[in-house]
Amino acid sequence: MRHTDVYAISSKDIVFESFDGEAVVLDLSSGKYFGFSDSGSRIWQALSSGVDAQALIGLTAGASTIGPAELEGFVSQLLELGLLVGLDAPPQPLPDELLAELAATSEPLTVNVHDDLADLIVVDPIHEVEEPVGWPAVKQAS
Amino acid sequence: MPVYNRERYVVSALRSLVRQRDAADLDIIVIDDGSTDGSVEAVRSMMRETPCIRLFRQSNMGVTKARNAGLKQLLPQTRLVSFLDSDDISPMGRFTADLACFEEDPGLDLTYSRMTLVDKIDGETLEPAADSHSITVRGIHLSAGIFARDLIERTGGFDEDFKQAEDTDYLLRIFESQAKYVMPDTVALYYRRHPGNMTKEADVPFREFMRAIHKSMKRRRADPSLRPVEGIFDVKDLAQWRFP
Numbered sequence: 001m002r003h004t005d006v007y008a009i010s011s012k013d014i015v016f017e018s019f020d021g022e023a024v025v026l027d028l029s030s031g032k033y034f035g036f037s038d039s040g041s042r043i044w045q046a047l048s049s050g051v052d053a054q055a056l057i058g059l060t061a062g063a064s065t066i067g068p069a070e071l072e073g074f075v076s077q078l079l080e081l082g083l084l085v086g087l088d089a090p091p092q093p094l095p096d097e098l099l100a101e102l103a104a105t106s107e108p109l110t111v112n113v114h115d116d117l118a119d120l121i122v123v124d125p126i127h128e129v130e131e132p133v134g135w136p137a138v139k140q141a142s
Numbered sequence: 143m144p145v146y147n148r149e150r151y152v153v154s155a156l157r158s159l160v161r162q163r164d165a166a167d168l169d170i171i172v173i174d175d176g177s178t179d180g181s182v183e184a185v186r187s188m189m190r191e192t193p194c195i196r197l198f199r200q201s202n203m204g205v206t207k208a209r210n211a212g213l214k215q216l217l218p219q220t221r222l223v224s225f226l227d228s229d230d231i232s233p234m235g236r237f238t239a240d241l242a243c244f245e246e247d248p249g250l251d252l253t254y255s256r257m258t259l260v261d262k263i264d265g266e267t268l269e270p271a272a273d274s275h276s277i278t279v280r281g282i283h284l285s286a287g288i289f290a291r292d293l294i295e296r297t298g299g300f301d302e303d304f305k306q307a308e309d310t311d312y313l314l315r316i317f318e319s320q321a322k323y324v325m326p327d328t329v330a331l332y333y334r335r336h337p338g339n340m341t342k343e344a345d346v347p348f349r350e351f352m353r354a355i356h357k358s359m360k361r362r363r364a365d366p367s368l369r370p371v372e373g374i375f376d377v378k379d380l381a382q383w384r385f386p
Contacts (some may be wrong), residue, residue, distance in 0.1 A: 017352040024356040035359040114359065116370035118280060121355075121375055 005053035006085040006091050007075070014083055016048065021101055031118025034083065037107035039066075043074060044097055044111075045086060052091035060103045074109040076122065091138060143172045143226050144208035149180035151334070151361035156195060157187045158232040158268050163194065165237040169220060170195045171212045172228075176202030181228075190210045206308040210299040216291070220270060221335040222293050225284035225309075231268050231332035232285070233258075239328040240288050251293040251321040252346050254374065256328035263332055270332060270385055276290070280376040284309045285331040301357070318368040 002036045009016075013029040023041040025034040036044055039061045046056060053075055059066050145152050155247075159170055162206055174182050182199065189195045200211055216223065222244065228233050240253040241321070256263060259281075262274035270276050289297075300308045302386070317323070361370045 014354075015348075017349055017356075019353055019356045022356060024352050024359070026352065026355070033355055033359075035356075035363070054262040110273075112359070114370065117355065117375070120375045122378075 004091050005075070006087045006089055007046050007047050007053070007078075008048055008050060008089075010082055010085040013041040016044075018045065026121055027082065028121065028127055030115070031121040032081075032113055032118065033121060034081065035084070035112045035114065037105075037110040039102060039105040039107055039113055040074065040109045042086065042102045042105060043071070043109055044078070046094060046098055047075065047078065050087065051094045052088065059099065061098070061104045061109075063125045064111070072107055073113070077111055082139035143170065143228055144175055144205050144206070144212065145172055145177060145181050145185065145228040146175040146202065146350055147177045147179045147181060148204070148228040149177075149184045152181055153184050153188055153228055154265060154268060155228050155230060155232075156185065157191075157382060159226060160188070160192050160194070161234060161268075162232065162237050163192075165235075166222075168194045171215045172197045172334070173211045174199045175205065175208040176200060181283075182244045202303055206300045206304050206306075207304050209308065212295065212300065212338075213299055216294070221291050222288050223291060226289045226331075227285065229334050230285060231263055231334065233270055233329050233332055233341055234268070236328060237288075238328050239331065240326055241325060242290070243324050244290070247324075249322060250290065250324065252287050252289045252316065253326055253328075254280070254323050255289050255326050255329040256326040257283050257286050257333050258329050259333045259335055261335045262282045262333060277379060278372070279379055280325065282310055282332075282334065282375050283331060284312065284376075285333075287330075288315070289316075303357075304350055304353065307348050310351060311354040311357060314354060314361075314371055315361070317340075317348040317371040318358065318361060320367075320369070322372075334366075 014025060014027055016023055018041070021041060022038065023044045024035050043056060056066055057068050057071055063089060065135040108119060143155065156170065160170060172185050174185065174197060183310035184193065185197050189197060196215065198211060198215060200208070219318045225226050229331050240255060243253050256269065256278050258278045260274050262271040264267070264271045293316065296319070297312065301311050304311055
C-alpha cells in the first residue's frame with residue numbers, strides 16, 4: 001500500500017525541458033507536446049521529480065493557494081495523458097527555489113495538449129540527437 | 143548561404159545554384175562565418191567566373207547570425223528568397239519548377255517542397271551517386287522553401303536566441319502566420335549526410351528543437367489568430383528507415 005502520492009515520468013519517451021521556468025513536455029511515441037501555465041510548470045517540475053503531491057497542497061501560488069481538488073484534478077490529467085505514473089518510493093524534498101517560483105505565478109494549474117507537429121516529433125529528420133536520449137535518430141554509415 | 147569551414151563542399155553547393163542561372167536572375171549572397179580553412183578562397187575562385195555571387199565575411203558568430211547577415215544584404219529589387227547550406231546541393235530544375243507557382247498566383251507567399259537525404263553525391267553531375275542511399279520527404283528545411291520578399295520582411299529575421307533550430311523556429315513562425323503556401327512535389331534539396339553535418343555535433347539540437355516548440359506555444363497562447371502548423375511536414379517514412 002502506498003503511503004504517499006509520489007509520481008515519476010512514465011517512460012523514456014516522455015521528455016521535458018524548461019525555458020525561463022516554463023516546462024515543455026514531448027511524448028516521443030505519440031508526437032504530442034504539452035504546454036503548461038506558469039503554476040502548472042512548477043507543479044509538473046515538482047511532481048516529475050518525485051515530490052509528494054500531498055506536500056504541494058496549501059502552497060502559495062500567486063494570489064491563491066493550491067487546493068486539494070485543484071491538485072487532484074491536475075494530477076489525474078497528467079496520469080490520463082500518460083505523462084506520469086504512480087511510484088512506490090520515498091518522496092523527494094521540495095526545493096526552496098520552486099516554492100518561491102510558485103509563489104510568483106499568476107495562472108491556474110493547466111496543461112494544454114497539442115498534436116499538430118506529431119510527424120515531426122516522432123521522427124525529426126534533421127535535428128536528431130544520440131539514441132540514449134530516446135530520440136529516434138536517423139543514423140548514417142560513418 | 144552561410145559558410146563555416148566547408149572548403150570541400152562549398153564550390154559544389156555554389157555550382158548547383160549557378161547552373162540554374164537561366165531559371166532565375168540569381169543574386170547569391172555568401173556569408174563566411176569566420177572560416178579558418180580554404181572556404182573563402184574556394185568561394186572567390188567561383189566568383190571570378192560568376193559575378194552573381196557576393197561574399198561577405200564576419201568573425202565566427204554562428205549560423206543564426208550568419209543567416210541574418212545574409213538577409214540584410216538582400217538587394218532592394220529582390221522579389222524571392224531561398225536558402226542553401228554550404229554542404230548541400232540545389233537540384234537542377236528546382237527553381238524552374240517552383241517559380242511557376244508564383245507565376246500562377248501573384249499572391250503566393252511561399253512554395254514548400256520536398257528534400258532528398260542522400261549519403262553520396264556525384265561531384266560532377268551533382269546528382270545522387272549511382273551507389274548512394276537516399277530517401278525523399280517533406281522535412282523541415284529552409285531550402286525546401288522559396289519565400290516571397292514580402293513574407294521575409296513580415297517574418298523578420300532569425301531569432302538569435304537559437305544556436306541551432308533557428309530554421310525550425312523560422313518555419314514555424316511562417317506557417318503559424320496566415321502565409322499563403324503551396325506544397326509542390328519538387329525535390330528542392332539534396333541534403334548531404336556526412337559525419338560533419340552541423341546538427342550532429344552535440345546534444346544542443348534537441349533542447350533547441352524543444353525551445354522552438356516552446357516559443358511556438360507561447361506565440362499561439364498570446365495571439366489566438368495564429369494557427370497550428372498542421373499537415374505540412376511529412377517525415378513518417380524516416381521512422382523505419384536507416385542509412386545502411
